[in-house]
Amino acid sequence: MDMKRGIRTRKRHEAIFAVVGLIALMIGVLTFCALFVDMAIKGMGRLDWDFFTSFPSRRAGSAGILSAWVGSTLVMVVTAFFAVPLGVAAGIYLEEYGRKNWVTDLIEINITNLAGVPSIVYGLLALGLFVYQFGLGQSILAAGLTLALLILPVVIVATREAIRSIPQAIREGSYALGATRWQTVRYHILPYSSAGILTGVIIGMARAIGETAPIITIGALTFIAFLPPPPVMAEPPFVSFEWLFSPFTVMPIQMFNWTSRPEAAFQVNAAAAGFVLVFMTLAMNGLAIWLRYRLRRNIKW
Amino acid sequence: MTQASLALPGPAYLARRRARMIRERLIEMTLFLAALVSVFTTVGIVYILVRESVVFFQAVPIVDFLTDTQWTPLFDDAHFGIMVLLSGTLTSSMVALSIAIPLGTIIAIYLSEFAPFRLREIAKPFLELLGGVPTIVYGYFALLFVTPLLQKIYPGLPGFNLLSAGLVMGIMIIPYVASISEDAMRAVPMSLREGSYATGATRLQTALRVVFPAAFSGVAAAYILGISRAVGETMILAVAAGMQPNLTFNPLEPAATITAYIVQVALGDLPHGSIGYQTIFAAGLSLMLITLVFNIGGHMLRRRFRETY
Numbered sequence: 001m002d003m004k005r006g007i008r009t010r011k012r013h014e015a016i017f018a019v020v021g022l023i024a025l026m027i028g029v030l031t032f033c034a035l036f037v038d039m040a041i042k043g044m045g046r047l048d049w050d051f052f053t054s055f056p057s058r059r060a061g062s063a064g065i066l067s068a069w070v071g072s073t074l075v076m077v078v079t080a081f082f083a084v085p086l087g088v089a090a091g092i093y094l095e096e097y098g099r100k101n102w103v104t105d106l107i108e109i110n111i112t113n114l115a116g117v118p119s120i121v122y123g124l125l126a127l128g129l130f131v132y133q134f135g136l137g138q139s140i141l142a143a144g145l146t147l148a149l150l151i152l153p154v155v156i157v158a159t160r161e162a163i164r165s166i167p168q169a170i171r172e173g174s175y176a177l178g179a180t181r182w183q184t185v186r187y188h189i190l191p192y193s194s195a196g197i198l199t200g201v202i203i204g205m206a207r208a209i210g211e212t213a214p215i216i217t218i219g220a221l222t223f224i225a226f227l228p229p230p231p232v233m234a235e236p237p238f239v240s241f242e243w244l245f246s247p248f249t250v251m252p253i254q255m256f257n258w259t260s261r262p263e264a265a266f267q268v269n270a271a272a273a274g275f276v277l278v279f280m281t282l283a284m285n286g287l288a289i290w291l292r293y294r295l296r297r298n299i300k301w
Numbered sequence: 302m303t304q305a306s307l308a309l310p311g312p313a314y315l316a317r318r319r320a321r322m323i324r325e326r327l328i329e330m331t332l333f334l335a336a337l338v339s340v341f342t343t344v345g346i347v348y349i350l351v352r353e354s355v356v357f358f359q360a361v362p363i364v365d366f367l368t369d370t371q372w373t374p375l376f377d378d379a380h381f382g383i384m385v386l387l388s389g390t391l392t393s394s395m396v397a398l399s400i401a402i403p404l405g406t407i408i409a410i411y412l413s414e415f416a417p418f419r420l421r422e423i424a425k426p427f428l429e430l431l432g433g434v435p436t437i438v439y440g441y442f443a444l445l446f447v448t449p450l451l452q453k454i455y456p457g458l459p460g461f462n463l464l465s466a467g468l469v470m471g472i473m474i475i476p477y478v479a480s481i482s483e484d485a486m487r488a489v490p491m492s493l494r495e496g497s498y499a500t501g502a503t504r505l506q507t508a509l510r511v512v513f514p515a516a517f518s519g520v521a522a523a524y525i526l527g528i529s530r531a532v533g534e535t536m537i538l539a540v541a542a543g544m545q546p547n548l549t550f551n552p553l554e555p556a557a558t559i560t561a562y563i564v565q566v567a568l569g570d571l572p573h574g575s576i577g578y579q580t581i582f583a584a585g586l587s588l589m590l591i592t593l594v595f596n597i598g599g600h601m602l603r604r605r606f607r608e609t610y
Contacts, residue, residue, distance in 0.1 A: 014505045021411025024404045025424060028479075031472045032431050035442045089335030097329055098336070110339045116526060116596060117589070118533020120560050121346060123567070124585040128349035132573055149342050156339070180321060182328045203433070210435025213535035213560065217567045217581075252437040252536075259441045259540055267445060274438045285433040289426045 036278060043272030051272060055225040056254065060265030065273055067224040068254035071140070072209060074228060074243060075250055078144020079208050083151050084201055088190075090152070091159025091197075096185055115153040122150045123217025131218050138219040140228060141244040146214050151204035158200015162193035195295045199288045206284035210277060212252035223257065224249040251277050350589060353582030360576055366583070372546040372562075374580045381580065383587055385548045389463065389556035390591075393538055394531035396467025396552050397474055401527050404471075405478025406520070412479070413486035414508040425480070432476035440540030443469035448541065461543030461555035470537050478527045485519020486512050518603040525599030529592045535560035559584045 054064025090107075098104040126146035136142040166189060174184040228246035231239065255277060258270035310318075358366070361381045369382025408428075412421050447465040452458045458465075489512050497507040513520070543555030544565045557565070563581045571577045 010503045010506065014503050017505050018411070018415050021407055021415055024407040025411060027404060028408070028431055028472065028475050029427065032434070034446065035434075035438065038442070038446050039438075086335045086338055089332045090338065093329075093332035093336040097332055107336050107340060110343050113596065114339055114342060116529045116592065117346065118529070118535070118560065118592065120533065120535045120563055121350075121585055121589055124563070124582060125342070125346045125349050127567075128353060128582070129345055149338075152339060152342070180325050182325055206433050210433075210437065212435070212437045213539075213564060216564050219567055252435055255441065256437050256536065256540065259437070259444060270441055270445075274441050277435055278438055281433050281435060282430060285430050289429065 036275075039271045039275045039278065042268055043270075043275045046268055046272035047275065056223055056249075056257075057225075060263060060269055063258075063266075063269055065251065065254055065276065067227060068249050068251045068273070069276075070227055071224070071248035072250040074140050074248065075143045075147065075215075076205060076209060078141060078244070079147040079151065080201070080205060082145060082148035083155055083204065083208075086148070087152050087155025087201075087204075088159050088197060091156045091163060092185055092189070094156070095160050095163040096181065096189060111153050111156055115157070119150055119211055120213040120217055122146055123214030125149070126214060126218045137245065138221070138247055139245045140248045142218055143215050143220060143248065143250070146218060147208040147211060150211065150214060151208050154204035154207065155197075155200055158203070159193065159197050162196025162200070163189055165196065166192050195291060199291045199295070202284050202288040202291070206281045206288070209250075209284070210252055210281050212250075212256055215250055215253060216256070220253055221247055221249055251280075346589070350582055350586040353579050354586045357576070357579035357583045360579075361583075370548055372557075375577055379576070381583075382548075383559075383584070385546045386557055386559045386562050386584065387587070388548050388550055389538075389542065389546075389558040390532055390560070390588075392550050392552055392556065393463045393467040393470065393534075393542060393558060394528065396464060397470035397531045397534075398527060400468060400471025401474035401478050401531070402524060405475045405523070405527065406482060408475065408479040409482035409486060409520075409523075410508050410513065413483045414504055414512060425483075428476040428480055432473075432480070434473075436473065436534065436536040437540070439469050439473050440466075440537040443537055443541035455553075458553060459543075459555055461541065461545075462553055463538075463542050463556055464552040466538050466541040467552060469541070470531060470534050473534070473537070474527045474530050477530060478523045481523035481526060482516070482520045485516040485523065488519065489515045518606040521599055521602045521606065525595055525602075528595050532591055532595070533560060533588065535564060539564040559588050 050062075051064045052069065053066055054062060055066050056068075057063040090111075094104065094107065098107070123146065126142060126149075130136045130142040130145055131138060136145075170188050170192065171184055174188050179187070224247060228243035228248060229240060231241070231243055251273060255270050255273040258266045258273060261267070366381050366383055368384070369380050370384060371380035371382050372385035373380045412424055416424065443465045444461075447469055448458070448460060448462065451462075451465055486508075493511055493515055494507055497511045502510070538558045539561040542558065542561065544557045544561050545555055546562070547554055547556035549556055563584055566577060566581045
């Protein structure tokens with residue numbers, strides 16, 4: 001009799017925990033839904049063509065995010081240009097070349113630690129190093145470099161995981177045919193790991209596009225009513241890199257600026273900008289998750 | 302076919318082979334330099350923070366920095382008491398972690414031990430999406446959604462407060478804690494669970510008394526990451542907690558954190574090299590030291606509780 005009661009109590013505890021667990025999960029899910037729906041409802045009225053093609057303005061009704069999304073795009077180009085080659089190269093070195101010694105250990109511990117450094121500290125590094133020491137100023141180049149350093153650990157870790165999942169037999173087959181180490185990497189390791197690397201790059205870029213603190217720290221302006229000089233020109237030399245040194249603003253800073261104003265009309269703009277921002281990061285993260293899902297399903301070594 | 306031509310490779314072949322080896326070495330060096338960038342980054346961070354802080358601590362005695370109870374670096378009567386900013390950081394982090402650690406742990410146990418396969422396959426990516434939302438968006442949410450909601454329950458709550466910022470920060474951190482803890486629990490071998498079931502334990506008993514302790518070193522790593530996130534979080538606090546330095550441990554009050562102060566100064570127009578400019582590096586150094594202490598603590602915790610199978 002006593003034992004039966006004990007079993008019943010334990011079964012009840014188990015049922016209660018299952019419910020508690022589901023509720024805890026739902027708190028996360030519902031918060032996210034509340035956030036997304038709240039911004040969608042508040043900001044929907046502002047989301048039209050003009051919003052994307054207007055500069056910020058003192059009048060909330062005619063303000064837009066043109067300079068913000070152009071700035072974000074250009075900064076992302078710089079970030080990808082530096083973070084992808086560096087991250088992939090570092091990942092390849094650590095997996096395929098690095099011998100088990102203290103230097104490799106040091107690099108590995110470093111990457112782990114860097115992933116835990118608060119993003120605003122990267123902003124301080126960039127302020128001291130890029131903005132003043134290198135004299136880049138508050139430019140797109142400085143911001144792009146900052147975010148590249150910030151997402152470097154993400155790209156490195158993704159590259160390493162993708163490379164590690166390639167069976168040793170592939171390498172041995174390549175070496176058996178007389179290929180050098182680099183030829184093996186170039187013609188076998190890189191192609192087979194490219195989807196996994198791409199997933200990591202997208203996740204890193206999604207993180208970079210939403211980062212606000214480091215870019216504010218380097219002193220990016222919050223009110224920009226002009227576009228950087230165009231990269232392509234009609235007359236020779238046709239290509240210009242002047243835009244790299246132009247002042248800029250990015251999406252999250254524009255949203256921060258509108259959020260911190262007391263007028264309700266600007267907060268509507270903030271909601272609209274936030275909606276666009278969340279939509280972009282969700283789309284990028286979703287793409288990465290989908291890629292990984294397909295990858296896991298398709299590859300059978 | 303002559304034997305000699307096989308045994309002795311011609312000079313052209315040797316030259317090609319040497320060129321190939323040189324190219325291989327060059328490529329390896331290039332890749333190695335790329336890997337070293339992360340080390341340079343760390344060195345750069347430490348160098349910049351220390352260099353600027355040294356100038357700062359020449360003007361402000363370190364004892365004042367640690368014991369002063371006012372933080373008014375931009376006033377004529379300047380005080381530099383980091384305690385003021387630290388109190389905001391600690392209070393908001395406590396609020397956030399009191400949400401994120403229990404909920405994150407429960408979610409991890411639920412997903413790892415209870416949830417049906419299909420639910421887990423959906424919930425894991427969803428948690429990742431949640432972790433990818435830009436923090437400025439969470440800041441907006443804290444200021445313009447959660448604070449008005451809390452004001453309905455507690456009308457005296459000021460528009461800027463640590464509570465709503467901390468709560469939203471907690472929600473933001475849940476995915477990190479849940480995801481890493483879940484990975485750790487899933488890595489516990491099945492035989493341990495089977496042994497527990499064989500003695501008649503329920504799933505809950507197995508989860509709490511066998512799986513959780515066995516996975517504790519991984520779970521501790523998740524907690525440490527959560528703490529680092531909370532201490533270093535910037536935008537939610539800059540938006541929703543106000544930027545007024547305030548020595549308080551009451552979450553119902555507005556207060557500035559170390560990170561919010563850095564943002565506040567960066568938004569202004571401080572001349573390069575002024576004492577105000579250097580305070581943000583001293584603040585950043587304090588932030589780094591705090592996260593370092595937690596990371597070392599976490600490392601020791603992991604060593605202490607590591608289980609190998």
